[in-house]
Amino acid sequence: MNHPTTASSKGRINIVLTHKQNARTDAQQSFFHTEAEREKHYVLERIERELEQYVGLIEVKRLIKEVYAWLYINRCREEQGLKVTKQALHMIFKGNPGTGKTTVARLIAQFFREMNVLSRGHLIEAERADLVGEYIGHTAQKTRELIKKAQGGVLFVDEAYSLGRGGEKDFGKEAIDTLVKAMEDQQHEFVLILAGYSREMDYFLSLNPGLPSRFPIAIDFPNYTTEQLMEIVTIMLRERQYELSEGAKRKIREHVKRLRQEEGRSFSNGRYVRNMLEEGIRTQAVRLLQEGNYERRALLTLSEEDFPFENTNVRP
Ligand SMILES: Nc1ncnc2c1ncn2[C@@H]1O[C@H](COP(=O)(O)OP(=O)(O)O)[C@@H](O)[C@H]1O
Numbered sequence: 001m002n003h004p005t006t007a008s009s010k011g012r013i014n015i016v017l018t019h020k021q022n023a024r025t026d027a028q029q030s031f032f033h034t035e036a037e038r039e040k041h042y043v044l045e046r047i048e049r050e051l052e053q054y055v056g057l058i059e060v061k062r063l064i065k066e067v068y069a070w071l072y073i074n075r076c077r078e079e080q081g082l083k084v085t086k087q088a089l090h091m092i093f094k095g096n097p098g099t100g101k102t103t104v105a106r107l108i109a110q111f112f113r114e115m116n117v118l119s120r121g122h123l124i125e126a127e128r129a130d131l132v133g134e135y136i137g138h139t140a141q142k143t144r145e146l147i148k149k150a151q152g153g154v155l156f157v158d159e160a161y162s163l164g165r166g167g168e169k170d171f172g173k174e175a176i177d178t179l180v181k182a183m184e185d186q187q188h189e190f191v192l193i194l195a196g197y198s199r200e201m202d203y204f205l206s207l208n209p210g211l212p213s214r215f216p217i218a219i220d221f222p223n224y225t226t227e228q229l230m231e232i233v234t235i236m237l238r239e240r241q242y243e244l245s246e247g248a249k250r251k252i253r254e255h256v257k258r259l260r261q262e263e264g265r266s267f268s269n270g271r272y273v274r275n276m277l278e279e280g281i282r283t284q285a286v287r288l289l290q291e292g293n294y295e296r297r298a299l300l301t302l303s304e305e306d307f308p309f310e311n312t313n314v315r316p
């Protein structure tokens, strides 16, 4: 077989083609010009295909290509005896709830494992309470334990700006100092992602002047438009093998449009859509049970009456 591999024990990029992915038929759509090139860069093709299943996320898609290219070219430079500069890959994710931050962090962790940047590629999700303790020294200990768990993977700190409040006496500062120290000592053993609302994150970074330069990558996760949310609805229902009646589609679009406006930045975007659909699925089940209707078409279809938005338990 003539699979071009660039495996190397010392190289940081280690691309081994274990199996051939279904080749893309539409060559024009691909970044690469030949089938051989596409095969060589199958890790990039794979993650790009995975990202295609997600709506929007333009910045993320661009960043992945950039990081892939940089790691790959570094590998080539190394082979030619050229200088290779290491770069930190720690990141800041800014955006409102449900805009895909955790989802993307998980994909990136996996991607870094495939690129041999991380040995395990798992994601440890944490928030203030997981890092901050109750007495002096407790915080450093808790934070170090978390960092240890994240070895070989990504440590994702949600609502990270909450570490910055409370002034000098607050233990949040101790958590930040411990994280920064670990970033220096264990630079290439874990990737740290700090996430949170855009404005709060900017303020948090401005309070900690040493921080921004340690996070060379910052990604904005914008709110989804109504049409993007409807696309997410379609994707989620396709996965679950359900369809919407025309009436349900219209009702959901109107409802989502209104919530986006009313809720502003606390609106939970993709998460709301998922919870709303799951409630709809349960409501449909009760309805079908009551109707005694177990026909295939009925089982497949969510209709208008399955979304009684005036009487819902789902938080926007
Ligand atoms: N671009 C997208 N396309 C499809 N589904 C999405 C997209 N963004 C988010 N979702 C879905 O919305 C939900 C919330 O996403 P999540 O990553 O947890 O958001 P965040 O971490 O920003 O709060 C998940 O079920 C996720 O699959």
Ligand SMILES: [Mg+2]
Binding pocket: 101, 102, 103, 158
């Ligand atoms: Mg999240």
